[in-house]
Amino acid sequence: MLASEYDHYYMGLALKEARKGIGRTSPNPCVGAVVVRDQMIIATGYHKKAGTPHAEIHALKKAGALACGATLYVTLEPCNHTGRTPPCTKAIIASGIRRVVVGMEDPNPLVDGGGISFLRSQGVEVLSGILAAECRLLNRPFIKYITQGLPWVVMKAGMSLDGRISYQPNQSGRITGPGSLRKVHWLRDRLDAILVGSNTVMVDDPSLTTRLPHGKGRDPIRVILDTHLHISEVARLLHLDSAAPTWIFCGTEVSPDKIKRFSTTGKVVVHQVGCGTDGRVDLHEMLTFLARAGVTSLLVEGGANVHGAFLREQLVDHVNLFIAPIFAGNHGTPVVEGVNISGSDDALRLQNVRYTRLGEDVMVEGDLFNSGS
Numbered sequence: 001m002l003a004s005e006y007d008h009y010y011m012g013l014a015l016k017e018a019r020k021g022i023g024r025t026s027p028n029p030c031v032g033a034v035v036v037r038d039q040m041i042i043a044t045g046y047h048k049k050a051g052t053p054h055a056e057i058h059a060l061k062k063a064g065a066l067a068c069g070a071t072l073y074v075t076l077e078p079c080n081h082t083g084r085t086p087p088c089t090k091a092i093i094a095s096g097i098r099r100v101v102v103g104m105e106d107p108n109p110l111v112d113g114g115g116i117s118f119l120r121s122q123g124v125e126v127l128s129g130i131l132a133a134e135c136r137l138l139n140r141p142f143i144k145y146i147t148q149g150l151p152w153v154v155m156k157a158g159m160s161l162d163g164r165i166s167y168q169p170n171q172s173g174r175i176t177g178p179g180s181l182r183k184v185h186w187l188r189d190r191l192d193a194i195l196v197g198s199n200t201v202m203v204d205d206p207s208l209t210t211r212l213p214h215g216k217g218r219d220p221i222r223v224i225l226d227t228h229l230h231i232s233e234v235a236r237l238l239h240l241d242s243a244a245p246t247w248i249f250c251g252t253e254v255s256p257d258k259i260k261r262f263s264t265t266g267k268v269v270v271h272q273v274g275c276g277t278d279g280r281v282d283l284h285e286m287l288t289f290l291a292r293a294g295v296t297s298l299l300v301e302g303g304a305n306v307h308g309a310f311l312r313e314q315l316v317d318h319v320n321l322f323i324a325p326i327f328a329g330n331h332g333t334p335v336v337e338g339v340n341i342s343g344s345d346d347a348l349r350l351q352n353v354r355y356t357r358l359g360e361d362v363m364v365e366g367d368l369f370n371s372g373s
Contacts, residue, residue: 007101007130011103014033015103017044025047030046031047051085056088056091060092069097069098070099075135076103076139077102078092079106079110103129107146140318141191142296144296149291151192152297153287153298153310154191154299154316154319155300157301158175158184159322164329164332165302176322176323177359179359180361182358184322188220193221194221196224201237205235220299221246222247223249224247224248227251227279245267246268248262249271250271250273250281251281252272254270271289273286302335304336307337317367319350321335323364324361350365350366350368
């Protein structure tokens with residue numbers, strides 16, 4: 001069965017619906033659905049939040065009786081198992097949908113082709129793989145989470161032309177302009193968690209909240225790497241009026257009394273994990289913990305040693321570098337510490353690179369070790 005130009009068009013609309021859920025559905029994927037009959041759009045829907053109805057259910061409920069004999073376009077294979085919500089395949093059968101067009105198969109082992117097989121066994125015509133690359137691109141965090149048990153990691157930094165993230169060691173000072181700042185808050189709104197090292201907390205005293213126009217935006221979970229629990233108990237991000245918690249990851253040798261001083265409220269939680277060969281928090285163990293808590297995407301904001309550690313461990317999936325048209329000089333902190341490159345053959349090179357002008361700044365982004373797709 002061949003796809004028509006209409007199939008690609010309506011799947012594009014389903015993708016547009018799916019994007020409405022970005023940053024809100026974890027640990028579930030972003031999914032959109034469109035019901036079409038006689039080349040007319042009957043209803044649309046998208047998955048809004050884990051534990052709530054899936055995209056297909058929203059669209060089918062809106063369509064009502066008009067779904068009978070129609071075509072359902074959905075960006076991800078409908079589920080055929082009972083989780084926090086009933087199987088979507090049974091709702092599709094009950095609605096009388098004649099044809100289902102699927103963007104990509106679900107990599108979740110509980111689905112993985114089972115939804116498509118069940119629909120076909122019930123006489124529903126199914127076409128799969130329409131705009132599959134675009135559907136996978138949208139759900140790279142979910143794909144990595146469900147297949148590897150780790151969050152999709154984005155490395156972010158604001159830097160000068162000479163690769164500095166500060167003007168002086170251990171001193172705060174903004175490098176990039178307002179356009180880059182707006183984009184950073186846009187990223188925070190779309191990702192589940194944001195991570196910094198203890199030195200960034202002590203030098204910058206950041207809040208790591210999302211500040212978009214008109215009060216919009218959702219705060220990510222704030223994650224601090226602090227092996228010895230050295231940050232100040234009065235640090236700003238420990239005392240925020242935010243719906244998102246702050247999680248501190250420290251080593252197992254930190255005393256219970258010291259941990260207790262930081263866990264005065266339910267919004268600040270200290271987690272102890274093992275340390276790696278470098279004597280610092282084991283990043284693999286920390287990331288596995290985050291994934292088990294339902295975190296599918298993580299924004300790593302630094303500093304230099306943290307960036308270096310993630311790069312050395314090959315844990316970075318995507319990079320967003322914000323470059324300002326200035327030179328910061330020799331005394332500034334480099335964007336990455338502790339990564340040794342012997343030559344061009346060993347260079348860490350981005351793929352699928354894109355360049356975006358943000359006022360006077362330029363954002364360079366691309367994929368690195370793991371594409372998540």
